[in-house]
Amino acid sequence: MPVTRRKFIRIGAASAGGMVLGGGLVSDWYGLDAPRLTDPATDGDRIVPTFCEICFWKCGVLAHVKQGRVTKLTGHPDHPLSRGRLCPRGAGGTGLLYDPDRLKKPLVRTGRRGEETFREASWEEALDRIAGEMDRLRRDYGPQSMALFQHGYGSSWFTHLFRAYGSPNIAAPSYAQCRGPREVGFQLTFGDGVLSPERVDMERADCIVLIGSHLGENMHNTQVRDFARAVGRGATVIVVDPRFSVAAGKADHWLPIKPGTDIALLLSWMNVLIEEGLYDRSTVENFTTGFDQLRAHVAGKTPEWAYARTGIRPELIRATARKIGAAKPAAVIHPGRRVTWYGDDTQRTRAIAILTALTGSWGRAGGYLLPTAMKVPKYPYAPYPAPDAPAADRAKPSDFPMADATLASGLCAATIPGSSAYGAKGWMVYGTNLPLTLPEPERVEAALQEAEFIVAIDVLPAEICGWADVVLPEATYLERADDIDAPAYREPYAALRQEVVSPLHDSKPGWWIAKEIANRLDLASFFPWKDVDEYVDARLSAAGIDRREIREKGVVLGPRTPCTYEEGIAPEFGTESGKIELYSAALAAAGFDPIPEFRPPEEPPAGYFRLLIGRSPVHTFGRTTNNRLLSEVCDENEVWVAASAARELGIASGERVVLVNQDGVEEGPVKVKATERIRTDCVFLTHGFGHRAKALSFARGRGADDARLMTRVSVDPIMGGTGMNVNFVTLKRV
Numbered sequence: 211m212p213v214t215r216r217k218f219i220r221i222g223a224a225s226a227g228g229m230v231l232g233g234g235l236v237s238d239w240y241g242l243d244a245p246r247l248t249d250p251a252t253d254g255d256r257i258v259p260t261f262c263e264i265c266f267w268k269c270g271v272l273a274h275v276k277q278g279r280v281t282k283l284t285g286h287p288d289h290p291l292s293r294g295r296l297c298p299r300g301a302g303g304t305g306l307l308y309d310p311d312r313l314k315k316p317l318v319r320t321g322r323r324g325e326e327t328f329r330e331a332s333w334e335e336a337l338d339r340i341a342g343e344m345d346r347l348r349r350d351y352g353p354q355s356m357a358l359f360q361h362g363y364g365s366s367w368f369t370h371l372f373r374a375y376g377s378p379n380i381a382a383p384s385y386a387q388c389r390g391p392r393e394v395g396f397q398l399t400f401g402d403g404v405l406s407p408e409r410v411d412m413e414r415a416d417c418i419v420l421i422g423s424h425l426g427e428n429m430h431n432t433q434v435r436d437f438a439r440a441v442g443r444g445a446t447v448i449v450v451d452p453r454f455s456v457a458a459g460k461a462d463h464w465l466p467i468k469p470g471t472d473i474a475l476l477l478s479w480m481n482v483l484i485e486e487g488l489y490d491r492s493t494v495e496n497f498t499t500g501f502d503q504l505r506a507h508v509a510g511k512t513p514e515w516a517y518a519r520t521g522i523r524p525e526l527i528r529a530t531a532r533k534i535g536a537a538k539p540a541a542v543i544h545p546g547r548r549v550t551w552y553g554d555d556t557q558r559t560r561a562i563a564i565l566t567a568l569t570g571s572w573g574r575a576g577g578y579l580l581p582t583a584m585k586v587p588k589y590p591y592a593p594y595p596a597p598d599a600p601a602a603d604r605a606k607p608s609d610f611p612m613a614d615a616t617l618a619s620g621l622c623a624a625t626i627p628g629s630s631a632y633g634a635k636g637w638m639v640y641g642t643n644l645p646l647t648l649p650e651p652e653r654v655e656a657a658l659q660e661a662e663f664i665v666a667i668d669v670l671p672a673e674i675c676g677w678a679d680v681v682l683p684e685a686t687y688l689e690r691a692d693d694i695d696a697p698a699y700r701e702p703y704a705a706l707r708q709e710v711v712s713p714l715h716d717s718k719p720g721w722w723i724a725k726e727i728a729n730r731l732d733l734a735s736f737f738p739w740k741d742v743d744e745y746v747d748a749r750l751s752a753a754g755i756d757r758r759e760i761r762e763k764g765v766v767l768g769p770r771t772p773c774t775y776e777e778g779i780a781p782e783f784g785t786e787s788g789k790i791e792l793y794s795a796a797l798a799a800a801g802f803d804p805i806p807e808f809r810p811p812e813e814p815p816a817g818y819f820r821l822l823i824g825r826s827p828v829h830t831f832g833r834t835t836n837n838r839l840l841s842e843v844c845d846e847n848e849v850w851v852a853a854s855a856a857r858e859l860g861i862a863s864g865e866r867v868v869l870v871n872q873d874g875v876e877e878g879p880v881k882v883k884a885t886e887r888i889r890t891d892c893v894f895l896t897h898g899f900g901h902r903a904k905a906l907s908f909a910r911g912r913g914a915d916d917a918r919l920m921t922r923v924s925v926d927p928i929m930g931g932t933g934m935n936v937n938f939v940t941l942k943r944v
């Protein structure tokens with residue numbers, strides 16, 4: 211059933227006004243027909259299978275092309291992550307492809323850093339300049355002086371380039387500014403991380419707990435649909451959130467928790483499970499260590515104890531704990547995604563992991579799965595040179611002892627003289643808009659001024675480009691091929707990103723850019739293939755995948771493999787003890803709490819609200835806020851304020867205010883949404899708006915940029931994540 215451009219689709223919290231989730235963008239989506247590979251409704255003359263890059267989920271896409279133009283994008287029916295459907299953002303991907311603001315030519319800076327003044331350059335000139343600077347830095351300071359900040363699937367070519375070049379300074383902000391704490395928390399407990407896509411089996415869960423996780427606003431396609439199916443089946447849904455989110459609108463229980471007190475709630479849930487004997491005895495007895503210490507630790511942490519800290523009534527804590535216990539092992543306590551909030555985030559995630567262990571949900575249907583990936587051997591490159599120095603992201607090697615990836619915020623700091631053992635002197639920034647991504651804007655700006663050389667590789671002229679010496683226009687995901695995607699998932703598969711249409715303007719694919727830079731740096735031996743097709747073919751042939759078949763279909767499925775203990779997987783844990791560690795000896799040895807402790811968060815000063823941030827369902831943060839199609843649905847953010855608080859301030863819904871943080875930094879104006887759907891002690895903004903880049907002609911000046919208000923952070927001492935929910939704001943009438 212085709213949908214007219216003006217037809218909107220609504221799902222979500224109908225009782226709370228609903229969330230508009232699609233804007234004339236989709237030919238098939240929730241509740242509508244699933245497409246067929248040969249789609250009679252196509253208005254194209256060919257269909258090219260590929261996978262999406264509007265967010266990192268990487269759903270399979272069928273791109274419909276007519277006379278060289280992509281006319282629509284639909285969900286690939288055979289791809290396990292799309293199953294025939296896309297989320298609104300994926301369906302609106304042509305808004306990126308045909309964005310009139312796209313970077314069109316390589317640019318070379320002509321004015322001062324940050325002034326955004328450039329002249330156009332040829333690829334030859336731009337690449338020679340980049341290679342020349344990288345060569346100079348390598349000679350003057352060693353290859354470790356170059357840092358790569360990267361995000362997105364195309365970054366693999368640049369990671370490879372940097373390893374070949376010899377720099378250990380390769381960081382994705384998605385670690386220290388987003389999901390790092392949950393990986394470390396689960397690693398410490400189970401010896402294994404959460405993965406992406408997350409290994410949760412919501413489809414078969416009897417109880418789903420979302421604790422600060424905004425499914426429905428966080429539109430990870432398959433996961434939202436698994437959640438919707440579970441709701442349809444009657445699974446119990448418990449949502450813990452200071453805000454009545456879309457998911458809360460579907461919940462049996464909404465726990466409007468006081469921000470920063472999740473650990474207290476989690477400990478009291480453990481208390482009830484243990485005191486009432488609702489935990490999974492077999493898991494605890496056979497596979498865990500430290501149960502006695504845990505029992506003693508939570509003994510006094512009753513629901514009454516937690517009530518005083520969280521504001522959640524004891525009977526509600528008890529009732530929800532019993533529902534979790536009754537559903538075990540088919541209970542998912544979702545790990546969330548962006549979990550860098552208060553600086554105790556690894557411990558908070560560890561509390562989620564321990565609760566998961568108590569419910570026996572690890573490795574069980576309806577809990578956390580143990581998926582495997584299709585085996586696709588790596589390209590047989592020669593070994594990389596060993597870096598001469600460790601990464602520069604920590605002032606001392608003993609800082610953040612459990613971090614298992616480089617910290618983007620640390621590399622940024624290392625660019626400011628005196629912050630690190632040695633300085634990062636040059637930056638390559640691929641697909642990540644650091645000024646809107648990293649907190650502490652003054653430090654980010656200082657680092658951007660200090661760097662001797664910056665190159666930005668992007669599709670749009672985002673803020674980071676304004677600080678670069680050279681800007682390279684990359685082809686979008688619909689104009690380029692990339693590496694093969696074969697993640698661990700319950701249905702193993704391998705998917706291809708293919709060029710749907712030729713690159714527009716003078717843009718080039720990432721693989722070509724990386725290879726050209728490598729050639730100029732005498733690293734051609736690390737890029738021995740002629741082009742991406744030859745590279746991909748080599749991997750496909752090593753994997754025994756028919757290259758013609760995968761090019762035709764875009765995806766091939768591997769044999770279904772067991773994902774649970776019930777299916778025969780032997781329980782094994784990669785922890786030091788070889789067991790699930792309820793008590794972590796590793797944390798104790800490093801001087802941290804071996805079992806999570808609750809410490810109250812700092813209270814907002816009088817007249818201030820805690821600033822919370824999240825997502826819009828039609829945007830992937832700042833990556834899509836210039837997308838005119840998606841902006842038909844949402845073209846600016848609003849600051850959510852409790853209706854009673856707004857009344858007290860004399861501020862009406864729809865009025866514009868400036869947000870002023872605890873350090874006097876102002877941001878806005880931004881529209882107020884006065885609502886009953888949020889606690890009175892916090893306000894909420896969706897991230898990715900408030901652009902200032904001159905060349906983002908659509909997004910510029912729309913809404914407020916929360917990153918400018920993140921002038922302080924609480925750094926997680928275990929892994930270096932930057933907790934950002936420690937900022938407070940007042941509302942100033944315009």
Ligand code: SF4
Nearest residue numbers: 262265268269297300
């Ligand atoms: S969840 Fe949406 S934006 Fe993300 S990859 Fe899938 S379709 Fe694209």
